[in-house]
Amino acid sequence: MAQMTMIQAITDAMRVELERDENVLVFGEDVGHVGGVFRATEGLQKQFGEERVFDTPLAESGIGGLAIGLGITGYRPVAEIQFIGFIFEVMDSICAQASRMRYRSGGRYNAPIVFRTPFGAGVHAPELHSDSLEGLLMQTPGLKVVVPSNPYDAKGLLLSAIRDNDPVFFLEHLKLYRSFRGEVPEGDYTVPLGKANVVREGKDVTIVTYGAMVHTSLAAADELAKEGIEAEVIDLRTLVPMDMETVLESIKKTNRAIVVQEAQRSAGAGAEIVARIMEQGILHLEAPVLRITSPDTVLGFGEIEKEWLPDASRVIKGVKEVINF
Amino acid sequence: MAKTMNQSNYEVRTEPVEALSILSPEGKLLQPDLLPQLSDEQLRELMRRMVFTRVWDQRAISLSRQGRLGFYAPVSGQEATMVASEFALRQDDFICPGYRDMPQLVWHGLPMYQAFLYSRGHQQGGRIPEDVNVLMPQIIIGAQIVQAAGVAMGLKKRGTDRVAITYTGDGGSSQGDFYEGMNFAGAFKLPVIFVVQNNGYAISTPFSKQTASESIAHKAVAAGIHGVQVDGMDAMAVYKAVQDAAERGRKGEGATLIEAITYRFGPHSMSGDDPSKYRTKEEQGEWEERDPLVRMRKFLESKNLWSEEDEAKVTEEAKNTVAEQIKKAESVEKMTIPGLIDSMFEQTPPYLEQQKEDFTK
Numbered sequence: 001m002a003q004m005t006m007i008q009a010i011t012d013a014m015r016v017e018l019e020r021d022e023n024v025l026v027f028g029e030d031v032g033h034v035g036g037v038f039r040a041t042e043g044l045q046k047q048f049g050e051e052r053v054f055d056t057p058l059a060e061s062g063i064g065g066l067a068i069g070l071g072i073t074g075y076r077p078v079a080e081i082q083f084i085g086f087i088f089e090v091m092d093s094i095c096a097q098a099s100r101m102r103y104r105s106g107g108r109y110n111a112p113i114v115f116r117t118p119f120g121a122g123v124h125a126p127e128l129h130s131d132s133l134e135g136l137l138m139q140t141p142g143l144k145v146v147v148p149s150n151p152y153d154a155k156g157l158l159l160s161a162i163r164d165n166d167p168v169f170f171l172e173h174l175k176l177y178r179s180f181r182g183e184v185p186e187g188d189y190t191v192p193l194g195k196a197n198v199v200r201e202g203k204d205v206t207i208v209t210y211g212a213m214v215h216t217s218l219a220a221a222d223e224l225a226k227e228g229i230e231a232e233v234i235d236l237r238t239l240v241p242m243d244m245e246t247v248l249e250s251i252k253k254t255n256r257a258i259v260v261q262e263a264q265r266s267a268g269a270g271a272e273i274v275a276r277i278m279e280q281g282i283l284h285l286e287a288p289v290l291r292i293t294s295p296d297t298v299l300g301f302g303e304i305e306k307e308w309l310p311d312a313s314r315v316i317k318g319v320k321e322v323i324n325f
Numbered sequence: 326m327a328k329t330m331n332q333s334n335y336e337v338r339t340e341p342v343e344a345l346s347i348l349s350p351e352g353k354l355l356q357p358d359l360l361p362q363l364s365d366e367q368l369r370e371l372m373r374r375m376v377f378t379r380v381w382d383q384r385a386i387s388l389s390r391q392g393r394l395g396f397y398a399p400v401s402g403q404e405a406t407m408v409a410s411e412f413a414l415r416q417d418d419f420i421c422p423g424y425r426d427m428p429q430l431v432w433h434g435l436p437m438y439q440a441f442l443y444s445r446g447h448q449q450g451g452r453i454p455e456d457v458n459v460l461m462p463q464i465i466i467g468a469q470i471v472q473a474a475g476v477a478m479g480l481k482k483r484g485t486d487r488v489a490i491t492y493t494g495d496g497g498s499s500q501g502d503f504y505e506g507m508n509f510a511g512a513f514k515l516p517v518i519f520v521v522q523n524n525g526y527a528i529s530t531p532f533s534k535q536t537a538s539e540s541i542a543h544k545a546v547a548a549g550i551h552g553v554q555v556d557g558m559d560a561m562a563v564y565k566a567v568q569d570a571a572e573r574g575r576k577g578e579g580a581t582l583i584e585a586i587t588y589r590f591g592p593h594s595m596s597g598d599d600p601s602k603y604r605t606k607e608e609q610g611e612w613e614e615r616d617p618l619v620r621m622r623k624f625l626e627s628k629n630l631w632s633e634e635d636e637a638k639v640t641e642e643a644k645n646t647v648a649e650q651i652k653k654a655e656s657v658e659k660m661t662i663p664g665l666i667d668s669m670f671e672q673t674p675p676y677l678e679q680q681k682e683d684f685t686k
C-alpha cells in the first residue's frame with residue numbers, strides 16, 4: 001500500500017476511473033494543463049488527453065449544464081468547481097436540474113455527475129473560498145453529499161461516487177488536502193456511500209461528526225480519555241445518504257451524544273442529525289444532544305478564523321455538558 | 326415584396342477590430358489628434374500614480390510573503406489600464422471592481438490601510454467612507470458586472486450625469502453575469518462602462534481556450550452597446566477610451582464595453598500560482614518591452630515633464646506610504662467574534678445574543 005495525502009488519493013481515484021471507464025470525463029477551470037489550482041488533476045490531461053480531461057471557460061453555470069448534457073448522452077462527468085463559494089453560480093444545475101433529472105424524465109435519464117469542490121476553513125483562504133455549504137446541498141432532494149476525512153476514504157468514496165448513477169456532491173476539505181498521509185491501496189477499491197465509520201470506540205458519549213471535525217473530535221477524545229471519559233467518535237463520511245444505524249447503535253451504548261460540525265449552527269447538517277436522533281433514539285438518551293458549531297455569521301476568514309472555528313476545547317466543553325447534565 | 330438576399334445579407338458579420346494606441350512602446354506620439362487634453366500637471370500626476378502603484382505592488386507582494394497581508398492579486402503590467410481608467414472619471418462616478426482592482430479604489434479615495442485590512446480579512450476594510458463611491462473588490466467573478474448595471478440605473482433614475490464603471494478579466498467575460506449585465510445596460514440604455522482587462526490568462530487558461538470570439542470587444546455587438554478595443558499598456562489610449570465612454574454615458578447615449586489588451590507581469594495571486602507552468606519566458610519578455618510605465622515615462626521625458634528625480638521621489642513616497650499604512654492597518658483593534666455576530670443584522674436577534682455568550686465566557 002502506498003502512503004498518500006488526501007489530494008493524491010483523490011487524483012488516484014480519478015486516474016483509476018478514467019482508465020477503467022472511457023465514459024468518465026474530467027473538466028473545470030484550470031484542471032487541464034496545470035492540473036487545477038490545488039493540482040488535484042495533475043498529470044491526468046497528459047495521460048488521458050484533452051478529449052477526456054479539459055479546461056473550460058470561466059463559467060460555473062456552463063460547467064454544470066455541460067455536465068448534465070454529457071450525463072444525458074452517456075458520459076460520467078467529474079466536474080470541478082474551483083472553490084465552494086462559486087457553487088452559487090451553478091446552483092441551478094446542481095439543486096434544480098441534475099438532482100431532479102431522474103424524476104423529471106420518469107427515469108429515462110439520470111445525472112451520473114460528481115461535482116468535486118474544495119471547501120473548509122482554517123487555511124486562511126479569501127472570502128467565499130472556505131465556507132461549509134453542505135447544509136444547503138443536503139436540502140436538495142436527489143443529491144448525494146459526501147465529505148471524506150482521510151486519504152483512504154477519499155479515494156474509495158470518490159470511486160463510489162463516480163460509479164453512482166445519481167448526482168453526487170463531493171466536498172474536499174482544504175485543510176485535509178496535504179496535512180497528513182495515510183495508507184491507500186493501489187488500484188481499485190470502493191468505500192460505499194451511506195456507511196459511517198466508528199473511528200474511535202468509547203462507552204461514555206458519542207461524538208457524531210464528519211470532515212475536518214473528525215480530527216478535532218479525535219483530539220478532544222484523547223484529552224477526555226485522560227480524565228477517564230471515553231468518547232466514541234463517528235465519522236459519517238456521507239451526509240446523504242446518512243447512516244443512522246451506526247449512530248443509533250452507538251447511542252444505545254453511550255446514551256449521550258454531541259454533534260460537531262464546522263458549519264454555522266442553524267438549519268444545517270447538525271440540526272438534521274439531532275432531529276433524527278430525537279426521532280429514532282430518544283428513549284436511549286439521558287441528556288439533550290448538543291451541537292458544537294461555528295456561530296451564525298459569515299465565515300470569519302482571515303485573522304479571526306481560528307477563534308471562529310470549533311476546536312477541541314469547545315468539543316470537550318460540550319461533552320462535559322452532556323455528561324454532567 | 327421579399328427582396329432576394331445573398332449571403333452577405335442574412336449573415337451577421339463584424340469587422341476585425343484593432344486596438345487604439347496613442348503612444349508607441351517607445352513613447353512616441355502615434356496619433357496626435359487623439360491625445361487627451363490634459364494639462365502638464367495632470368500628465369505628471371497620472372505618471373506619479375502609475376509609478377506609485379508599481380512600487381506599492383512590489384511592496385504588497387513582499388508583505389504578502391511575510392504573512393502580513395492575506396489575499397493579494399498582483400497588478401504590475403496593468404497600471405495603465407487601472408490607473409488611467411480611474412483618472413478619466415469624476416470623483417462622484419461609481420466603481421464596481423473585481424478582486425484585482427484595488428488600485429482604482431485607492432485612487433478613487435479608499436484609504437490604503439483599509440485595502441490592507443480587507444486583504445487581512447478584517448471587516449473594517451470594507452467600511453467605505455461616506456464620500457467614496459466604490460464597492461469593495463468582488464471575489465465572485467461577474468457579480469460586480471450586474472451590480473454595476475443596477476448602480477448605473479440608480480444614478481440615471483436619480484437624474485444625475487454620473488456613470489458607473491466595472492472591471493473584470495478576459496476570464497470574467499465568460500460568466501453569464503457579464504452577458505446579463507451588458508444586455509441590461511443595452512436594454513435600459515444605462516450609463517455604465519464595462520472594462521475587460523484582457524491580460525491573456527484566467528489563472529492558467531489562455532485566451533484561446535476562453536472564447537472563440539474574435540475579440541471581447543465584439544461581444545458588445547450582441548448587447549447593442551458601444552464596443553472598443555484599446556492598447557491597455559498605453560495610458561493615453563485607456564484614458565481616451567474611458568473619457569469617451571463616460572461622456573457617452575453622461576449624455577444619455579448608453580453603455581460602452583472597453584477591451585483593454587494588457588498583461589500581468591506577476592503570478593495570478595500570491596496563493597501558489599506559478600506562471601512558468603503556463604507562460605514562456607519569451608512571451609513575458611515581449612510584454613515587458615511594452616511596459617506601460619516605460620512608455621509613459623519616455624513620452625513625458627520628451628516633453629521635459631518627468632525626470633529621474635521625479636521617479637526617485639515618487640518611489641520613496643510610495644515606500645513610505647505603504648510602510649505607514651500597513652502599520653496603521655496592523656494597529657487597528659482586532660476583530661472579535663461578538664463584533665462579527667453584531668454585524669450580521671442591524672439589530673442582533675436574541676438567538677445571536679445567545680451565541681455571543683459562547684465567546685465572551
Ligand SMILES: Cc1ncc(C[n+]2csc(CCOP(=O)(O)OP(=O)(O)O)c2C)c(N)n1
Pocket residue numbers: 029058060082086089425464465466467493494495496497498522524526527528593
Ligand atoms: C465565480 C468565480 N469562479 C471562479 C473563481 C476563481 N478564479 C479567481 S480568478 C480566476 C481567473 C480570472 O481570470 P480573469 O477574469 O481573466 O482575470 P485576471 O485575474 O486575469 O485579471 C478564477 C477562475 C472566482 N473567483 N469566482
